[in-house]
Amino acid sequence: MFVLDAHGHPLDPCHPARARRLLAAGRAVVHRHTPFVIRLKDRSVADSVVTGVQVGIDPGSKHTGLAVFTDHNGSRNGRYAIQLDHRGALIRDRLASRAALRRGRRSRNLRHRAPRFLNRTKPKGWLAPSLRHRVETTMSWVARLTRWAPVTTVHVEKVSFDTHALSAGKPLEGVEYQQGTLAGYEVREYLLAKWGRACAYCGASGVPLNLDHIHPRSRGGSDRISNLTLACIGCNQTKNATPVQEFLKDRPALLTRVLRQAKAPLRDAAAVNATRWALWQALKAIGLPVHTASGGRTKWNRSRTGAAKSHTLDALHVGDLDTVTTWPSTVLVAKATGRGTYARTRPDRYGFPRLRLPRTKHVKGFATGDLVRATVPTGKNTGVHTGRVAVRTTGSFNITTRHGTVQGIHHRHVRLLQRADGYGYTTHPETRHRAAFPPPPEGGGLHAEGIR
Template identity: 70%
Template sequence: MFVLDKHGTPLQPCTPARARKLLTKERAVVHHHTPFVIRLKDRTAADSETDGVEVGVDPGSKHTGIAVFTAQAGQRRGRYALQLDHRGATIRKKLEQRSAYRRGRRTRNLRYRAPRFLNRSRPDGWLAPSLRHRVDTTTSWVARLARWSPVRAVHVERVAFDTHALSAGKPLEGAEYQNGTLHGYEVREYLLAKFGRACVYCGATNVALNIDHVQPRSRGGGDRVSNLVLACVPCNERKSNRPVEEFAPKRAADILKRAKAPLRDAAAVNSTRWSLWQALDAVWPTHTASGGRTKWNRTRTALPKTHTLDALAVGKLDCITEAVRLVLVAGCTGRGTHARTRPDKHGFPRLRLPRHKQFFGYATGDLVRAVVPTGKKAGTHTGRVAVRATGSFNITTRHGTVQGINRKYVRLLQRADGYAYTTQPEGPSAAAR
């Protein structure tokens, strides 16, 4: 749990049991509901010993893992875990929809401005809105955590794959390319992402995969990444030192094309990670690492594959002594819209929305708790509220949506901040979701 002193200065995080004792003895009050932060009433930062914490960030296209941990002598101890779910796909869809509306109105010869082209310039470091969203939300969450905990350093993956290790590393000697799935981390991680963790010859998944040379080395093939693919053990053994044209003549052209093509969207992903590193490094001391090293750290410490455990394993470390059991999932939902209409399929307004977003002191997206004493909806309901001018609200909880709850039973817990929060256990079950 995050702890602040009576002036709002962050202190060293404490355990949930310790936080409950402080709240029970009325030595602390709840400062923030989600994430849970308490503020002490009888202590200042000068009276406390603060060692500081570090933050690990594992950026991804759809999900970003963030871990808060203490580090001492190469040992890390997890203190908090957060999974950030991005809405880049939604942003891209909305922008394409808006573009289609405008294009449609122009082609119908309506009273609308003519299209303008080549009249806009993009500044240096420009990113598409769907990619900029990923950088901004991750940076803002690290800043939030820094307000609630004494962050001393940040560790982030700047590249998914170390291209220098791919091109300048030593060649694959002997049976090195036939080792298990966790061998040769930089090259193998690149190939796993490129071929979707499936055998290129038979399409088998969820099996041990070897690195195979499309053109065998015994027949002049090299160790360049463009000559490497993934193959299951049976296919790798049957292919032996035969060329792909002889082993799989019907699929040879497609396999050769896939092997030579670079990893799709690798440039966009790496540019996003680079922008994220620049934004973080401007505020905190930021250490960088590659995705291959993160995987090596995680497997060396016998941790399962999750976004938050990857964040805990970013960078240089000797061992991980403790990981958190519960992960907070923050889904990006946005803060609503300024539009007062909704368009039809042709882009014309079809209904009007209320001018005000708040009714009876509540706005859609606020975190509330409703205690209904009697009736079909009797019970305690905690979740996000959808308000109506009639005073009959809907509350979305982890179990579903409860409709038609009277406003007099509703109590505000936290104002809407653009995120929907849930929790999930840390481990393989969470990673499979």
């Protein structure tokens, strides 16, 4: 649990059992419900020994993992895990819809407005709104963590994979690069992202995948990225040393797709890497030491510690480390929901107002998005429901919990836990162990089975 002193300055996090004892003894009060933060009434930073914590960040397109941990000589102990769910896809879809509506209005027989888009220029470092949203929400949570915990260092994945380590070029630094171990992991991470973590020949996913040479090595094929793909064990054994043209001679459409995709670069690499670079630059501006690493190194760290694949465990394994002793058993999921809309109407299929929304946001002391707990004694909704509330002027609210939406709860059964902050909160258990797939051999080994 996060702990603040009497003046609101962060102290080292404590165990939940200790937080309960402090609250029961009257020495602390609840500062925030989710994430749970307590404030001590009889302690200040000057009277405490603060060792500090570190934060690991695993940026992603749909989810970003955040891990708060302590580090003692390369041994990490996970203290808190947060999975941040972005809404970039929703932003992209709404912008595309807006653009389509504007194009439609310009083509209709309406009052003409001269186009103004030709004189618009994008500033240096411009990101699309859906990408900028990921950077800003991540930075918002880093700022929150620095307010609730004494953060001393930030670790972040700067790129998904190290492009220097994808080829047998000049080694960068460290014995791992010289021996090729990290290079093998960078290649695997690149191919998993490029081929969608599925077999290129049968489309199987969620199974152990082998690295397959499109043009077999026994027939002069190379280890270049453009000659590598993913194949399940069955397809890999069936293809063996057969040229892909002969192996897929009965499926010409699939052959064309495999050859085209093999030569094409990873489509999302530029956008993802641009977002990570923008996040790195924003993190440097906050004044904390920022250490960077690649996604391939994170995967290599997980293989050594036996951790499963998840966003929060990736965040815990970012950067240079020796081992990870423990990690939290529960993950807090913070889903970006926004803070409402300025629109006061709902349109019909033709764009005309269908109904009008109320001008006031607060009903019976509650607003849509507030975190509440409803205790319903009788009726079809009997039980305790915790989640985000959607208010109605009738006083009958809807509450969205981790199990779904419960409708028609009277306001007198509802108790406020936390005001809306633009996120919906749920929890889920952390994956404890990695699936039983054989690790790649030491020394790089581009032909190992069981990558995932």
